[in-house]
Amino acid sequence: MDSQTIIYIILSGIVALSLAIFQYKHKKKSMSKLNMLFSFLRFLTVFSILLLLVNPKFEQVRFSVEKPNLVIAIDNSSSIKHLNQSNQAVALVEELSGNDKLNDKFNVDLYTFGESLNSSDSVTFVENQTNINNAFKQLSQIYRETTSPTLIITDGNQTYGNDYQYASSTYKQSIYPVILGDTVTYTDLKIQQLNVNRYAYLKNRFPVEVILVYNGNKTVNSQFLVTKGNTTVYSESVSFSKENNSKIVNFTLPSNSVGVSSYKATIVPIDYEKNKVNNSKNFAVEVIDQKTKIAIVSDFLHPDLGALKKSIESNEQRSVVFLNSKEAISQINDFQLIIINQPDYRFKGLYEAINKDNKNHFTISGTKTNLSFLNKNNLSFSNEITNQTENYQAELNTGYTPFIVDDIDFESFPPLNSNYGRVSFTIPFESILNKTINGIATEEPLLVTYETNGRREGVLFGENIWQWRAQSYVNSKSFNQFDDFIGKLIQYLASNKRKNRLNVDYESFYNGSSNIIIKAEFFDKNYVFDTRETLNISVTDNISKETKTFPLILKNNNFQVDLSSLPPSEYSFTVKATHENISKSGTFQILEYNVEQQFLNANVTKLQQLATNSGGKGYFVNNTEDLVSDLINDNRFASIQKSNKNIIPLIEWKYLLIIIALSLGLEWFIRKYNGLI
Incomplete structure (x- = not known):
């Protein structure tokens, strides 16, 4: 409380006392006990009212003790059960969560993880994938501003995702791995990886690459087989030793019939192998009898061309050929779809050929497009010519119906450079993406498709779509989402199938x-x-x-x-x-x-490295006696006393209103009782 407020309070007391004495002593020469009581009540009333006008503020300090969090994350994948560690994991969780000393020092939070992180203490060990790095990524969002040492109970075997041993770069907590499994090295033959294209073409041969790995000290011989049903379609003798413990097998298989062909690759196990599940791997190839050929026609180089080719050819069913506007005219019938990049008057012959043969095509309009030419040669839409450009971002139209479009976070993509001005359509169209500027919808189409005269057409009103493919990789660490989107668009535009309900x-x-x-x-x-x-x-x-x-x-x-x-x-x-x-x-x-059944041991090396990088310590599940003691005695995880200071104005103090009401009521009642009213 500052000195000015104190002065106002003193003045309020003087004024209140003066008024009370003046009212009850001014007409009387002496003060009776009754008048003294009246003066006191009047003083109390006036002083309280003046205090409300001054409204002094008081500081209220409250103290609280904040305990650190103890995060316990349990691996819920089926590899725990496969390594016969499920009972030990459950027993350890019950022991830790019920420990009184840990609960006194920490707020214990339980999670399970497999493909994703879940807030739960119920473990079933049935999840088919493990992403340990993703679990740390999600925990970092929850415990960003707190002290939260983390116990991760796992075998350390991750099936997909970024390498978790470097998770400490984003998850700023001490990590204590409790390792499920042992470090014993078993003799084992396994198929480490099998690479094969998803599609193959009829009357052709498709390549297969298999990586075989051996763990052991002796020299062993085995047989690698590929079977289709009961028929062996490929075999090769392989040998391994302690020094030569891996082998890459490359071969080709014929594709003789249309449809899905299933195969089983097997490396024959040796007699004393413990895990024989990882000796076999099934794979399949879809055989198709026709390849979709697509022409990208452009008279100048642009990064969009390469990005489109990469996306389209990510599906082995499709191939892309680059042509200029003159070459495309004579080869138009060799392709199911023509992609025209930023046309001008040099494309007049190509448009005439397209209209004559009624070919499906996809037009990309950008800053180098001659809009006057496009308006004259395309009867489906016309552009307003302003000779200005604008950067537009994309907004997904969830009501688009010709095919299913997944939202791949279009709003996070960089803007496309487009011509400024309205686009008018003369036929019905459906918009996949609409234009936005700084998050404000313009109701103008950015990417559309439509059907006219029995053919399908599409238009992208913007260039630099290559930046979208790059941003998609940044968002998801893969080009797959963007390539799938382009693939669906191309599949629709390249087909003349009738629309189905x-x-x-x-x-x-x-x-x-x-x-x-x-x-x-x-x-x-x-x-x-x-x-x-x-x-x-x-x-x-x-x-x-x-x-x-x-x-x-x-x-x-x-x-x-x-x-x-x-x-x-x-x-x-x-x-x-x-x-x-x-x-x-x-x-x-x-x-x-x-x-999850491909592992024989816990990944001790990575878990120990994770503990070292984060300032924690690793423990084996059979040797956790020191775990509780280390956590309790670690001074880094002490409780923190916090003070919370609130500034409270007097006007919020409800008891002052009660005092005013009581003093006024008592004064009136006593005066009435004594016949003074």
Whole structure:
């Protein structure tokens, strides 16, 4: 409280006392006991009111003790059960979470992790993937501003994701790995990696690369086999020693029939192997009888051309050829789709050939596009010519219906450089992406598709899409999301199939450890996405003949169902609408492969390195007696006393109002009782 406020309080007391004495002594020569009581009550009332006007502020300090957090993250993947460590892991969690000393010093938080992090103490050891680095990434968001030593109970075997031993660069906490498993080295032969393209072409041969690894000290001989059903399609004798403990096998296989061909690669186990699961690996190749050929036509170099070629050819079913505007005219019939990059008057002959042969095409309009030429030669839309450019970002149109478009975080992508001005369409069109400026929607299309005269066309009103592919890699650490988006666009534009009211998006085969998601779209008779319909999928195991039915759940702009619970087998399915007689069928195959069963030991080296990098310490699950003691005695994890200072104005003190009311009420009652009123 400052000195000025104190002076005001003193003055208020003097004024209140003067008024009280003046009122009860001015007309009387002496003060009776009753008048003295009245003076006191009046003083109390006036002084309280004046105090409210001065409204002094008081400091209120509260002290609290904040305990550090103890984060316990348990590996919930099936590799823990495979290494026979599940019972020890559960017992350790119960021991730690029930320890009174730990609970006195820490706030104990329990998590499980596999593919993702979950706040739970219930462990089942059934998850098919492990991403330890992702668990630390999510924990760093939760415990960014606190002291939170972390116990991670795991075998250290990660199946995908960034290397977790460097997680301490982003997760600024001390990490204490509790290692499940042992360090004993077992003699083992395994298929470390198998590389094969997803697609092959009929009457052709496709390459396969297999990396074989041996752990052991003796020289061993074995046989590497590839079988298709009961037929051996490739075999090779292999030998290993302590010095030569790996071998790369390269070979080719024929593709003689259209469809999914399943194979099994096996390295014959030696007699004393402990883990024989990792000696075999299933793989499949989809054989197609035609390759989609696409021409990219441009009269100048641009980074967009290379980015489009990379994205399109990420699917082995498609090939891209670069042509200039003159070369394309004579070769137009060799391609299913023509991509025209920023046309000008030199493209007049190409547009005439396209219109004559009614070819599907995709136009990219940018800052070098001659809009006057484009307006004259394209009857579907026209551009307002302002001779100005603008940078536009993208916003996904969730109501787009021709095919399923996943949101790959378009709003985070860099803006495209485009011509400023309105675009007018003379035919119905559907916008995939709309333009925004600084987050403000313009209701102008950025990427559209439409159908006219029995052909499909698309237009991108902007250049520098290569930056989108780069940003997609930054966002997801992979080009796959962007390439899949471009792939769906190209697949739609290159096809002349009639539009269906029910579309189903699925793969021909899935690996056993991956998520099996099937998506579907349903449209009403006007081809507007219908959210009122109920879709169900009936899945039949072609081997056991067992049929299961699942509902498809509406999510964003499509229906989805997760079939990850299905065991490896060959399946046929039918997606059917409940209220209308519309259905669509297909087949897919789930390959038998459990990546969590490929490990024999705990990854002790990485876990110890993780502990060292973060300032923690590693422990084996059979030797955790010192773990609790180390945590309790570590001075880095002391409780912190915090003070919270609040400035409270007197006007918020409710008791002062009670004092005013009581003093006024007592004065009135006593005066009334004594006949003075």
